[in-house]
Amino acid sequence: MLSIGELSRETGVKVPTIRYYEQMGLITAPERSAGNQRRYSRAELERLAFIRHGRDLGLSIEDIRELLELSAIPDQTCAQANKIAADHLAVIREKILRLKKLEKELARIATGCKGHTIGECYVIESLSNHGLCADGH
Amino acid sequence: MLSIGELSRETGVKVPTIRYYEQMGLITAPERSAGNQRRYSRAELERLAFIRHGRDLGLSIEDIRELLELSAIPDQTCAQANKIAADHLAVIREKILRLKKLEKELARIATGCKGHTIGECYVIESLSNHGLCADGH
């Protein structure tokens, strides 16, 4: 049996976050010690590691909740699990595209200032005037 | 003089967001009509457009607040404005790098499932086992 601190160290999930996940119903309330402290089993550690991995991959809590529910039914079709992964990949790709556009614009803005005062500053001018931007963002 | 709705249409900033910016002190409380409704001048429209452009470029409210304060002092050096832009560019580039790693991992996960049931699902397996991941994320 692990204390919440040990579980935290083993999974890399911070202690208040573990309690938060319990409150959100992502993990069930564990056993308690005689003095009312949480005590976790190995199965609970694995579940938390699954959650952590999902979060590290950028999945939302709700996606993870659904994947956890699915993973409890080994005989069911995995179409929905595949869809969650595919949808999330699409979201990440869109984010990358958006950020690349921003990067282009910001690289121009951040390197374009040849002046020395605010009155001549290309950064300030660029923010005042979206017409200087190449892409629509 | 513009009503808050007209200002919203002209800048693309939603009405509740304009009120929120006022509350945050990013824009000053405008004149009011006889019936207590907000009335904006062209100068206020330009200030809001500046804010909107900053947000579209991903700057934080605090960065924008600082840039607005700087822009009021045309004779001062613009070093700080340039720094805000450069720092933000660096943040965006880091985000892109992180998302590209995620994309790689997710592309593998989302396209790797050859099974049909949860029990054989590569998505579920990948989440359970970080060892399958190439990069540390």
Add this chain to the structure above:
DNA sequence: CTTGAAGCTATAGTGGCTAGAGGGATTATA
């Protein structure tokens, strides 16, 4: 003068945590 859109304030909710206050439990050492 009526109607419907638009505006007002105040409060609470979003996601995913994180921080702090004010205590109780456990464990290691003396």
Add this chain to the structure above:
DNA sequence: TATAATCCCTCTAGCCACTATAGCTTCAAG
């Protein structure tokens, strides 16, 4: 066994940048 250090408990509030709702008032067009 005493004590001190560390850990853990609950509860509440805060973070960011909005967004939504409720219950009301004002405005502009016909």
